[in-house]
Amino acid sequence: MTQVGEGQEADEVAPPALAFGAPAVGEVLAERYELAEHINDDSAGRQVWRGVDVVLRRPVAVVLRYPGGDSAMEMLQAAVTASRVIHPNLVGVYDAIDEEDRAYVVREWVDGHSLRELVTDGPLEPARATSIAHSVAGAIAAVHATGMVHGNVHPGTVMVGDDGRVVLADARADGADTIETDARAVGGVLYFALTGAWPHVEANLSGGRGRSALPDGVRDANGTLAAPRQVRAGVPAYLDDLTMDLLDPQLAVPSVDVLAAELGRLNAAAEEQYLDNSGPLRFATHDEGVGAPAPPTGTRKIVAGVAALLVIALIGLYFGINALNDKGSTDTAAPPTPPGVSSPVGGGDTPAAQAQKIAIDASSVRIVSTGTDRGEELDGAAAVVDGDVNKGWESDSYNGPKFANLKSGMGVLIDLKEPRTVKSVTVHLASGGVTAELKSGDINPASSKAADDQIVNTYKIVGEPYERAGSNMTFSAFDVTQKYQYLLFWVTDMDKNAKGEYRLGIQEITVQG
Structure with a gap:
């Protein structure tokens, strides 16, 4: 498979001419990592090798650059950052070494293919595309939980192993990358898996730099991106909606852990026909109510109606419980303010519950x-x-x-x-x-x-x-x-x-x- 390099999409090119610091088959780096086969070079000049950890006797991928020193600092720092996050859907980073004349990162070897390679034979079935996007979102959520950003989510860094495992490789965040660009890139992965094209919305997708080799999506005369259902038949409406919402810069995206949970729901119940009618998680505009277009009919009305009924039921339940608790009391104080309703004195909305450490003794x-x-x-x-x-x-x-x-x-x-x-x-x-x-x-x-x-x-x-x-x-x-x-x-x-x-x-x- 194509084992992409650190921070760039790998291009299949011939290895460079031998130079000082150039590696060779059979060479052992750091007295531990034996180089077995040169796989490819990426567009930034990094070589990707299949190697063997001679101590643990396991295959590894070695991403090597020469010379090392300052020119390899970004690659090494990205590897150190990635090594702090352990998750089944993230490629493991084992080592990062700078020898001045060359520098290299040692990471997990994955037997399989990149998403970019899988789609060369045609777009994926919706169920498989959903499963891959779910795994990618889970990996990004683990990165975000540490306060970091991945910043390099695209079809070349999404790997699908021969055993079915999906892993995300080569984190490379810089000042232009945010948790929002990571989330929107999940929409890009879905779009690519469903259509075989990468939506070049560089301001909204992470990994926008250096991706011109991937074909852009189909667009009309005004440059508007065609939805997956307009490109091919058989894409469920709920998956089409979710993908286009993630790519719409006018809509605010949810946190990636929420997105991962939604994709998990769709992935687990992809065979249930009711999903076509009920619709998935939908997003609100950045500036709801201020020049915002009216929400479309259909699934959004259903979701809004159900939400309104739930709010009414919860408020009624809240007052009912408090009435029972206060029965027989002589307290004449004003009734308590239900959650989500502003209090006349110093009140406000109840803040959303935040994750916190559970005490264990x-x-x-x-x-x-x-x-x-x-x-x-x-x-x-x-x-x-x-x-x-x-x-x-x-x-x-x-x-x-x-x-x-x-x-x-x-x-x-x-x-x-x-x-x-x-x-x-x-x-x-x-x-x-x-x-x-x-x-x-x-x-x-x-x-x-x-x-x-x-x-x-x-x-x-x-x-x-x-x-x-x-x-x-x-x-x-x-x-x-x-x-x-x-x-x-x-x-x-x-x-x-x-x-x-x-x-x-x-x-x-x-x-x-």
Whole structure:
């Protein structure tokens, strides 16, 4: 596949003439990364190689530039920034090295094809386009959760693995990139997947620089972009509306986590015919009511009508509950102001709920293990929620990976004490190279081997597992319409740590709700 370079769409060109610092097949960089095959060069002069990590014996992609030094600073800084975010739909960044005569970034190798390559055979089916956009939005949401911007979302940086996994590569934000351009770029990805054309709305899409090789969308005599349904048959109305809303500069886009949740809903229920009638999330104008055009009829009227009925019902329910609570009271004070209604004295709209850390104490966590040895290894779970990332819990040392095949895995069970809406779970590990997943369930039996087996076998996976990931993991694929009480961080495999031991170490777990 085309393994795109850092920050640019890769162009298939011949390798440059050999020069000082030029790499060669078989060369080992940093005494660890062996170069196996030159893949391509990007438009910024960076070489992309398939390599092998000779220590961990895994394939890697090496993005190399020579000379290094100041000329490679942007590439290295972008890699360092990207390495801070761990997500199943983001390409993992393993290393960034500057040797002055050349600099290189080592990242995850993905067997598959870029979205740009997939569409050369024709536009994708709507269901597959929705699934890819959902994965891309989830990856961007993880980046935004750290306060960063991706800034390089386009068909060349969206990769679809042979195993079906979708990953986003090569973050490269600069002063021109914002969370809004990232969100609008999801619309560009949808448009490209559905039509085979990239909408060149450079002011509204991130990654607008250097993308002229991609064909523009079909436009009328006035330059207005044609909607996907006008380009090809079979595109559902709800998907057409969502795509064009994201590309419309007059409409404000939602946050990407909200967009990811909406795409998840459409992706999960793509076969349901009712979506054609009810319509998806729709957006408001930037300056609603001030010279704004009237909203179109159809699905927007339905959504507005339902919303109005819900507001009336909630206000009525609020007054009804307060009337019951105040029955028999002699208090003659003015009635309370319902949420969303201005108070006559110092009142205002109720602010939207913000994600916050859920308090977890020692009584809320315990170690889960499917092995027969249930000794001191199960003690000390409190250290993973003590707020100190320098202190943690660790397992016994094993003679090989996969816990030397003595058990199917180990992990930490978290009891939130009551059903809660969960936004993300972040885990800090003592070392990387861990294969893990997050599960949820509705039982928490007393600790025993049989009970732990039951937990592992009945809990359902949340999102996608991590394979040989770094030392930090964030799970954010939670259903916003569901509540969770019991969560299980579950590890099935691990590499050797810095001491050469197969030992699992969990430093800290935080839950945002």
